[in-house]
Amino acid sequence: MTTMTTVEQLAEEVRQLRAESEARRLLGRYMFLCDSPLPEPGLTQQERAREIGALFTADAVWEGVGGTHGAQFGRHIGPDAIATHMTGFYTATNPRQIFNTHYLCAEQLWATADGAEGQWVQFQPWIYDDGSSLLRSSRLHVRFRPTADGWRITRYRTENLFVAPLPDGWWKSHLRESTLMSGIDRATA
Template identity: 50%
Template structure:
């Protein structure tokens, strides 16, 4: 093999590894956002928020965009603002309480550009509330990533509503109050 061939193979492997790391990073973010939280040993939302923040760079942006999400989510710049965003979501007592939501990612596209990357997904998530109401929510994600010394991190989460659809009351009958999936 020539030096050029070896260099080309190394670049291809680096791109494949970056895509895999970014895929796991995005999936971990969604996993940590699920309710009930499936991360074993994380009993409170303050810990969950800190685990989510570990996935972000210090200068990251989290934003809802478009006619439906601009007003609902707004824009948070930097980890302190992103922390406040999640504290508003999980830190305040919600009535009715959110009993379940689960994130399903589809239509993945990851584009690696050296030490930066962007990715697009569509996600869907059912939401079940304590008053029996339910809805199905779908969003497009257009996220950005950067390779830091300790691995890939999220530099931007951008979400745009695709649809919100009410589901019949109490459409789901069997769901966990806590997750034991990762229990040793």
């Protein structure tokens, strides 16, 4: 084995690890912005939706597939359409969602020739201001790639595994306002 071959192999391994790391970071940011109450203070619901849209490439596709998710979530192309779709969730009333947290598991993530791709299972408890709540689970398939503006999501597909109503008031308490990021400058954090 020559030194050049070893250096090339190491460079390829670093490229793969960086791709996986960037994809994981980007999906984490997406989920963080989708949680309610929003853990990042000072954003309006419209600004939150624009921040989510900005995580996607200009040609990105965000879609719910299959029965429940296809009907409820539809298909949206590009950051503006994705942001508009997300605004609908965060401004909905009667009932208004007051709590939603994303739990990801069963990660399968790999580098590809032009970025990264992965699959996850997600669980989300949703609580509404009328006291109703449900537990959702879905499978995700997401693609990522580097752009001139950094890594972005190019394809986000979500497929419903189940939706289960939970009994009213099943929670003892829940976070009503997040202060996690209060006083933290994201640029220097």
